[in-house]
Amino acid sequence: MAYMVGLDMGTTYTRIWTQDGGVVLRCPSAAAIDSETHKLVALGAKAKEMLGKTPQDILAYRPIREGLVSEFEVAARMLRAMFRNKQITSTFNRPVVLLATPYRINQVHQLAAENTVFEGGARAVAQVPAVFAAAAGAGLRVSSPRGSMILNMGGGISEIAVISSGGIIAAHSIKVAGERLDSAVISYLKQRRNLIVGDATAEDLRVSIGSCDKSIDRGSMKVYGRNARTGLASCQEIYSAEIREAITPTLTAIMKGVAAVLEDVPPEIASDVYDFGLMLSGGCAHMPGLADAIRKATGLRVTVARNPRDCVINGLGRLIQHPELWGGALEYRLK
Numbered sequence: 001m002a003y004m005v006g007l008d009m010g011t012t013y014t015r016i017w018t019q020d021g022g023v024v025l026r027c028p029s030a031a032a033i034d035s036e037t038h039k040l041v042a043l044g045a046k047a048k049e050m051l052g053k054t055p056q057d058i059l060a061y062r063p064i065r066e067g068l069v070s071e072f073e074v075a076a077r078m079l080r081a082m083f084r085n086k087q088i089t090s091t092f093n094r095p096v097v098l099l100a101t102p103y104r105i106n107q108v109h110q111l112a113a114e115n116t117v118f119e120g121g122a123r124a125v126a127q128v129p130a131v132f133a134a135a136a137g138a139g140l141r142v143s144s145p146r147g148s149m150i151l152n153m154g155g156g157i158s159e160i161a162v163i164s165s166g167g168i169i170a171a172h173s174i175k176v177a178g179e180r181l182d183s184a185v186i187s188y189l190k191q192r193r194n195l196i197v198g199d200a201t202a203e204d205l206r207v208s209i210g211s212c213d214k215s216i217d218r219g220s221m222k223v224y225g226r227n228a229r230t231g232l233a234s235c236q237e238i239y240s241a242e243i244r245e246a247i248t249p250t251l252t253a254i255m256k257g258v259a260a261v262l263e264d265v266p267p268e269i270a271s272d273v274y275d276f277g278l279m280l281s282g283g284c285a286h287m288p289g290l291a292d293a294i295r296k297a298t299g300l301r302v303t304v305a306r307n308p309r310d311c312v313i314n315g316l317g318r319l320i321q322h323p324e325l326w327g328g329a330l331e332y333r334l335k
Contacts, residue, residue, distance in 0.1 A: 002096040005088060006316030007117065008130065009079070009099065011064050011156030012178060012283060015313035016086060019320070023313055024086050031078040032060040043081050052198055066156040066175050067102040067130070069112045079120030089121030096332060097122040098320055100130035100312050103159055103171045118335045126332040128319060130312050131159040132168060134281045136325055137315030138305040142166060143325050147265065147272035151258060151294070152311065153177055153282035158254050160261045162269055166327025170264035174257045178284050181206055181247045188246035190228055195236055197225040206287075210243040212251060213289030217241070251290075255297040262298070277301030281311035 006017035009029065016025040032042035032050050035057050042050055042060070050060040063071035063078060083089040097117050101110065110127060117125045134152040136142050140163065147164045155178040161171035182202040189195045189202075197205075201223060209218040218240040227234040258278070262270060278300045280291055285308035295302045305311050323330055 002124070003088075003093065004320045005095040005097045005122075006313055006320055007079075007097050007099050008133075008313040008316060009064055009069075009075070009113070009116070010154055010312070011062070011067055012154065013309075014064075014079070014082065015310065016082065016088070017313050017317040017320070018086070018088065022317065023310060025082060026310075027082060029064045029078070030060065030062050031074050031081075032058055033074060033077070035059050040077050040081055043078060051200070064156070066179075067154070068105065068109050069116050072112060072116060075116045076119035079116060083121045094121055094123035096124040097126075098316050098330065099125055099127050100133045100316055101127045102157055103129040103131050103161065103168065103173055114333060122335070124332040124334050126330045128316070128326060128330065129159075129161075129168060129171075130154075131161040131171060132163060132326070133313075133315030133319060134159075134305075134311040135161070135163050135279070135315065136318045137311035137313065138279050138281050138308075140279055143327075146276070147269035148276065148279070149261070149273045149300070150279045150281060151254070153254070153280070153284040154312075155179055155283055158257065158282070158284075160254075160257050162261060162265050162273060164269060164272075166325060169266075169269055170261050172257045172261045174253055176250055176253045176257075177282070178203070178206075180250055181210075181284070184250045185210075185243060185246045188242065189223075189225070189238070192242070193236055193238075194228040195223065195225045195234055196228050197223060201225065205238060205243055206247065209238070209240040210247060211240055211288040212244065212247070212293040214241075214244070216288045218288065251293065255294060258294065258298050258300075274300065277303055279303055279305055281305040281308040283309050285309075 008015040027044040028048040030047035032047040061074045063075035135150045140148040162169045185202040220239045291302040
């Protein structure tokens with residue numbers, strides 16, 4: 001019997017599920033390469049810390065952008081190292097991989113994702129929409145004729161889908177997620193505070209004091225950056241209300257996406273959705289006030305998944321163990 005592996009190669013984190021160990025890896029999707037020897041010098045958290053701080057002979061990458069492979073060679077090396085570190089691949093062992101990808105990606109990006117996994121050491125690959133895997137991992141009854149709705153909000157892309165009878169009835173992908181929220185924070189601080197900060201600082205601000213509701217005040221945080229006018233180092237106190245103001249316009253696009261999906265479903269399915277509500281998953285799901293903001297904007301009851309960050313990878317594990325949950329047959333492509 002083939003050794004089956006689930007792979008969620010996300011914009012922010014890469015997660016791996018195996019038959020005998022469950023979720024065996026949660027690692028930042030980052031790698032650092034020596035530009036002269038082309039060797040991998042850092043992986044995961046260490047490589048992430050090096051982003052924007054490397055000397056000229058070392059290049060640090062985030063090879064996955066908006067859920068898609070943007071740096072093929074780096075992504076393949078990163079994945080090969082992860083597989084070897086977890087003893088998933090060896091000279092005589094090449095696994096069969098079930099890969100989560102964004103919904104309705106084009107053939108070019110599909111081939112790029114598959115070839116990355118093949119180069120990583122797999123002997124066969126099948127793809128399944130990440131939003132469907134998230135629904136399965138969140139415990140929704142994906143094989144039931146009852147309609148279920150999910151919003152999976154990750155690091156690079158947010159996907160909304162209505163699922164019924166093992167298939168996707170309607171779905172919408174928006175390139176608005178954690179990274180876009182961080183960019184909004186960076187732009188806000190530069191315009192309002194004349195303070196230039198990096199991606200890591202913006203992410204720290206969003207996670208530490210960000211919220212989506214006026215009634216939630218998470219205090220303030222000291223931030224170090226560069227003054228946009230003088231070019232000198234600067235330290236300023238940033239408040240929770242400022243982060244909320246910065247990210248609100250970006251979150252509005254997600255609310256519109258939820259409404260757009262509801263407009264595309266049959267009345268019977270829409271009735272199920274209004275009865276049972278919307279499931280919220282992904283790395284941004286725990287942002288304070290997000291569930292209430294979606295509820296106020298859409299009128300739906302919103303529930304946050306029990307383990308939102310791992311919904312996709314847990315869903316891949318469920319699909320490997322119970323392939324009948326996916327309405328059609330999973331098509332594995334051999335190398």
